[in-house]
Amino acid sequence: MRGRVAFGLLVILAIGALVGWRLDVPGAKEQKPPQQQHPRRQLQMQPVAAPVPLTPWARASIASIASPSPSHAPKPAASTDTPPGLTGPGWRLAFNAGFSGSALDSELWQTCYPWGDSGAGCTNYGNTEFEWYLPGQVQTGDGALSLTASRLPTPGQAQSGAAEEYGCRSGMVTTGGSFNFEYGYVQVQARLPMATGTWPGLWLAASNLNWPPEIDIMEHWDSQPFYGVYLHTSGPTQETHVPAPDLGGWHTYAVSWEPNQLTWYLDGQEVYSTNEYVPAQSMYFVADLAVDDQPTATVGCDGTMQIRSVKIWQHS
Numbered sequence: 001m002r003g004r005v006a007f008g009l010l011v012i013l014a015i016g017a018l019v020g021w022r023l024d025v026p027g028a029k030e031q032k033p034p035q036q037q038h039p040r041r042q043l044q045m046q047p048v049a050a051p052v053p054l055t056p057w058a059r060a061s062i063a064s065i066a067s068p069s070p071s072h073a074p075k076p077a078a079s080t081d082t083p084p085g086l087t088g089p090g091w092r093l094a095f096n097a098g099f100s101g102s103a104l105d106s107e108l109w110q111t112c113y114p115w116g117d118s119g120a121g122c123t124n125y126g127n128t129e130f131e132w133y134l135p136g137q138v139q140t141g142d143g144a145l146s147l148t149a150s151r152l153p154t155p156g157q158a159q160s161g162a163a164e165e166y167g168c169r170s171g172m173v174t175t176g177g178s179f180n181f182e183y184g185y186v187q188v189q190a191r192l193p194m195a196t197g198t199w200p201g202l203w204l205a206a207s208n209l210n211w212p213p214e215i216d217i218m219e220h221w222d223s224q225p226f227y228g229v230y231l232h233t234s235g236p237t238q239e240t241h242v243p244a245p246d247l248g249g250w251h252t253y254a255v256s257w258e259p260n261q262l263t264w265y266l267d268g269q270e271v272y273s274t275n276e277y278v279p280a281q282s283m284y285f286v287a288d289l290a291v292d293d294q295p296t297a298t299v300g301c302d303g304t305m306q307i308r309s310v311k312i313w314q315h316s
Contacts, residue, residue, distance in 0.1 A: 193303025
């Protein structure tokens with residue numbers, strides 16, 4: 001039945017396009033997964049340390065903020081579990097972060113975007129998001145990092161700088177202040193919350209704080225049985241959706257970033273590749289649990305993304 005209805009609607013739309021109709025469907029909600037509808041990170045943050053005015057959909061005004069220094073990058077180590085996506089000699093494990101301790105390593109991880117990491121929290125004003133990120137929503141235990149969304153009244157800040165209360169608090173981490181890199185193989189072991197309104201992501205953002213580019217290793221919505229991979233640049237958005245069983249279980253998400261090629265992997269299997277508009281600049285890693293539906297008193301902003309490890313290999 002859904003197939004026949006969808007086919008009929010496509011026929012109507014096609015005829016309408018030929019004769020110049022415009023069809024508006026009252027109450028229709030844009031589908032989340034196509035990333036043109038929901039660009040993951042139009043990184044419109046209100047800088048805390050440098051109050052530079054921001055204009056919608058433009059981030060050039062904060063490009064003058066100094067890029068973070070990778071002074072606390074983990075010591076490179078020999079790789080003992082080289083992923084299938086790495087071929088040829090000369091690879092080294094440049095970043096190797098596990099979560100076996102009882103506290104987050106603050107020399108490696110920051111809990112907000114680089115320009116908003118004051119300890120008071122932050123959010124991303126470039127998207128329709130409803131969470132305020134707080135350090136307290138980031139915990140380690142049982143060998144995993146947990147980023148937790150909680151439906152609680154939370155004091156935060158509007159883009160104007162005025163005080164604003166959020167109905168949701170959540171967690172994120174970045175390597176913006178510790179490890180910035182150009183090219184490599186990024187591998188993350190994670191499991192997703194599969195909960196209403198949650199929008200977890202594993203991605204790379206530009207070290208110079210401009211957007212684009214952006215390399216999305218994994219984005220997921222609600223309890224969908226697939227996730228998305230995306231490349232946002234000055235050219236056309238490149239993307240695919242990856243069907244996957246049991247995304248609430250542990251999986252290994254990865255991207256190989258070479259000078260002329262980007263290739264994405266799930267559990268060691270290639271799922272997408274492109275050689276167009278490949279970024280050639282320093283970037284840093286981000287993991288976050290965003291919330292893109294306004295929570296109600298009883299539904300939404302309730303879930304946890306867990307991460308066992310983040311590893312980045314680079315050519316020696």
